[in-house]
Amino acid sequence: MTNHPTAERLVVENLSKTYGSGATAAHILDNLNITVEPGEFVCIVGPSGAGKTTLLRCLSGLMACSEGGVRVGEKHVTEPLEEIGLVFQDYRGSLMPWMRSADNVALPLEGKGVPRKERFERAQQCLAAVGLPDVGDMYPWELSGGMQQRVAIARALAYDARILLMDEPFGSLDAQTRFELEDLILDLRRTMGISVVLVTHDIDEAVYLSDRVIVLSGKPATVVDTVEIDLGPERDQIKTKADTRFAEYRSRILGEIKLKKAA
């Protein structure tokens, strides 16, 4: 992979989001302030319907904020930026079924005007980086769900995204595949120095992956807690999850989500 520009800081300032207006207006997000440092891994957890996906769409520039805003470095996010790569839960829908895997990975580079030969070398490197060096010629429907999601991650890497936004990326995968992909994404974060913002409703996953967990709850959703996860840079599916601090973080976050729901 080529030399990367340094990752930029992602800043969310006083972000609010309301759908519609007048009597039917739905206030989803209320005055959120979040900062993601370069290279940091941040998970956003919250009960379903809390507005996690809405927040991620605002971060990616796919959706406009009602108030406040999002910055990447010095740039204001008003539309998708080239620093940002997005990975969806619905990998089946986000890969183009009429293109081979390598074409899917190389497509965003074609938009950037990268020459053909270079595009495919890059696609091949990125597919290798996600552990799929041999599937370039295969169509998405010839791959398992986990492999398809790996291809989607490779596409974000090929695009040279410095900030990876992931919306429940492992939500529709089986447990074993999910663990493999969690470790893959931790690995990529470390080797490539990218920042990751991952939205999930799975508290275990959030604690396992994060440097910091942001707990979103209520209607409209606010940041009810920010939990620094002090489990060190190396994580292990067995050891980390057996750590007593892991259990403490987990109970704390679960308590906050439940408490807010009861209130």
Added chain:
Amino acid sequence: MLVSARRRAQILTFMGALLFWWAVTTAGWVEPTLLPPVQDVFLAMFTLWGRPEFLPAVWLTISSALAGLCIASVLGIVLGLIIGMVPALERTTRFLVDFGRSFPVIALFPGMLLLLGATTKMVITLVSIACFFPILIQAIYGARRLESTIRDTVRCYRLPPFLRFRRVVLPAAGPFIFTGVRIAIVKSILISFGIGVVSPVGGMGHELSVARGYFETDIAFAYAVYAGILGISVNAFSDIFEKRVLNWHLQSSGEV
């Protein structure tokens, strides 16, 4: 085993229909000038190969249908996808498109005949008009139906408009467009053949009409049978085309 049993039943039904045809004509229930005996039509199908006008007529019918279909496809696909990609355009053109689709193309025939005469150009024009609307409508529909995740992906990775059109919208709409083309193919043969029956533009339809004029009913029927065979072959050809070009769709939607 199931397929072959079904196939066998289909062949038997077909043979049964021929047998019925043979029976009514042999029994003398119908006038032979109205419905010639099946064996006469069968022989006439061979006789036709010896006639100098036969192959040029077949070629004219096919080439007119094909030319009209090509013009309609290019215009229909490009315009349809553009209209489908721009919601405002889709809303404003909706009535016009609905009107054009419901309009019977044969009503344009007298006007076209005056304007262009009994020419191949006139046939091609009418075929194009008839084929344009089903392709246009399916292309609009296909472009509108682009899945929301694909839409987001395209926006997130900032694909420029032409690339988006060529690599995403066009292939995504492919299965829908193909449905339109399928309808159009049938129409193209119908119009190309039918215009020949009612005006001296040449082609199989015209030869059928001439044969009928000479009371060569068996020859006229032979032309009709060849028109049917033509229709079936074109359909079979479009099936093969679909399997090759839209294999990804058949595979990923589990229709294989």
